[in-house]
Amino acid sequence: MALHSDTEYKSFSGDAFDFAQFYFETKTEDELLNKINDALHLNLSVEEEDELSWLDEPDNTWYTDCSFFKAPVRNVFPSKTLRLGKIHQLIVSDKYKAITEELRAIEDSKEKRKFKANRFDYVTFSGVFERRNDKFLQKHSNLITLDFDHLQDIEKVRQQLLDDEYFETEMLFISPSGNGLKWIVRIELGEFTHQENFLAITNYIKHTYNLEVDASGKDVSRACFLPHDANAYLHKRHRLL
Incomplete structure (x- = not known):
């Protein structure tokens, strides 16, 4: 942009917009642009909405924060907080593939439980x-x-x-043992507690599909081990960009 300085009129120097502001005696950029719009008959529409107004709006996004724990299961202190997208990423990757295959090769049920408790990282999906x-x-x-x-x-x-x-399924994957499923769904809290939601859903599942649900899900702090499942389902709202 060309710059101008006047040798005779020392009080002005600058570009075309500086000159326009000097000529129209405007105080703000919006006021200046409106004056130029009118003077040049540009007929440009003026957006009244503040482009930054979204900063004042409340954040109503549903965030699925869960605690992540390193093995063994007796470790009750979380190492980080993860969302479903990241947890899904761990499950479909090869991170737990070797220990999942090793667990499924164990025939003794007692040894299986011991191996799982000692070797698998886990999360608390409910919070x-x-x-x-x-x-x-x-x-x-x-x-x-x-x-x-x-x-x-x-x-x-x-x-x-x-x-x-x-x-609506938020996440669904095969359990570490290989003969079960972990189904993660959303619940509404307020009118009903976590435990009341669990009871209602298990009754519905029993009536609809004649399936039994493990009673441990009623505990808010229920630990869920993370296995390998390359085909684990994740709702699109949680997918990582």
């Missing part, structure tokens, strides 16, 4: 905790875990849950 205990819940995630064990046809049940007309 963020100072330590893993219902009393130390810092923030509920509005998520609840439904655990289905010893399924005869995993793929059939998986599709039934994904197609359910009342509950």
Whole structure:
């Protein structure tokens, strides 16, 4: 942009907009642009909305914060806070592939439980905790875990849950043992507690699909081990950019 200085009129120097502001005697940029718009008959529309008005709006985004714990399960202090997208990323990656295969190769049920408790990292899907205990819940995630064990046809049940007309699946993956499913759904808190939501959903599942749900899901601080499942489902709202 060309710059101008006047040898005779020392009080002005600058570019075309500086000259326009001097000529129109305007105080603000918006006022100057409106004057130019009128003087040159540009007929440009003026946006009245403040471009930064969104900064004053409340953030109503639903964040799914969960606590992540390093193995073994007796470690009750979380190492970080993760959202569903990151947890899903861990499950579908190869991070837990070797130990998942090793667990599924163990035939003795007692040894399996011991191996899982000692070797698998885990999360508390229902919220963020100072330590893993219902009393130390810092923030509920509005998520609840439904655990289905010893399924005869995993793929059939998986599709039934994904197609359910009342509950939208947030995450769904095969359990570490390989013969069960972990179904993560959203619940509303306020009128009903976590435990009341769990009871209602388990009754619905029993009535609709004749499936039993592991009762441990009623605990807000319930630990969920993270296995490998390359085909784990994640709702698109949680996918990482």
